[in-house]
């Protein structure tokens with residue numbers, strides 16, 4: 537039993553078929569178990585004809601496709617997806633090789649309200665464990681990387697709730713710090729996940745053994761990215777915390793693309809909060825307008841909690857960029873861009889933005905707590921303190 541299995545029941549009870557993880561994992565609507573078990577051997581042999589026959593065999597007819605429930609449709613995309621990525625890895629454009637799969641993927645996309653191919657959720661969270669686990673290579677390290685992503689899914693679903701709560705609160709409300717603290721507890725899963733990845737997955741295995749399976753495929757004239765870990769929706773947390781109004785054009789562009797690969801309710805969350813005032817901006821404004829040397833305790837607590845969550849995000853990103861740099865080093869890399877379509881430079885810029893926001897909140901709090909120097913001129917009680925924070929817009 538994994539950590540994931542201990543926390544998953546909390547989200548399974550919700551009315552959202554995409555959270556019915558045990559059901560999706562158990563589902564085999566295309567009768568694909570035996571076929572997908574043979575995929576690692578086909579990939580080892582770069583056997584394009586066998587992969588093509590396997591994909592053709594799995595493609596359901598129109599009536600069968602139309603009768604699938606959302607749970608079954610998600611499982612079907614998962615299984616077709618394994619063959620799509622495998623064919624592409626060996627140089628075949630999958631829908632050119634098996635054109636009859638195109639209308640099926642389009643219909644499954646419509647039924648599931650997701651992109652017309654598999655995503656990181658199909659490849660990890662919705663992927664069965666044990667004998668039925670779907671893998672490109674069958675290597676233990678691939679299983680570890682899948683588990684690393686599996687373990688963050690319930691935490692990010694929970695963070696979505698706490699971030700939603702946070703978005704409706706002001707920093708003078710004690711619930712603001714409380715929502716941040718709970719968000720921080722959830723986001724810690726990202727740090728655990730990247731530590732697990734660094735310990736269990738070598739950059740060389742990722743770069744040479746796995747990355748080629750995550751290439752984009754052509755679906756009716758449009759490229760769709762493979763099931764990359766970059767699609768893990770950490771942006772849900774960034775969005776409310778700082779990204780909605782303190783981002784960079786590069787990160788915005790990356791998110792606009794990544795959001796397409798997420799669940800419908802998460803896309804709705806993005807649309808609802810995009811461009812709104814972030815928690816950091818609310819805090820900055822509130823702190824800037826305080827004229828007393830000490831912040832009101834509630835506001836100080838909000839700042840401490842915000843800095844704590846940002847520090848956790850920063851820790852994840854600092855460790856993550858370490859393994860990403862190695863995997864995309866000149867010696868190892870086969871591709872310039874990550875499987876999520878962005879270069880390492882993006883990771884650097886997102887890490888810098890996270891760090892800038894953390895520093896901003898931490899320093900603001902410390903500055904307000906610092907004793908007023910004896911020689912300092914008295915500050916007018918009616919005028920706000922000089923406020924570099926209030927107007928400051930962070931740049932990457």
Ligand code: HEM
Pocket residue numbers: 684685688726729730733737738739742764765766767768769770771853856859860863864873874875876877878879880882883886887
């Ligand atoms: C060998 C392991 C890994 C490597 C080499 C790697 C590499 C990368 C690269 C190059 C990017 C830039 C965007 C892109 O891919 O196009 C990226 C983004 C990202 N990756 Fe990874 N990654 C790894 C594991 C993970 C894991 C285990 C997680 C989470 C559980 C994760 C979460 C993310 C997220 C959330 C982003 C978006 C940028 C951000 O929020 O900072 N990655 N990764």
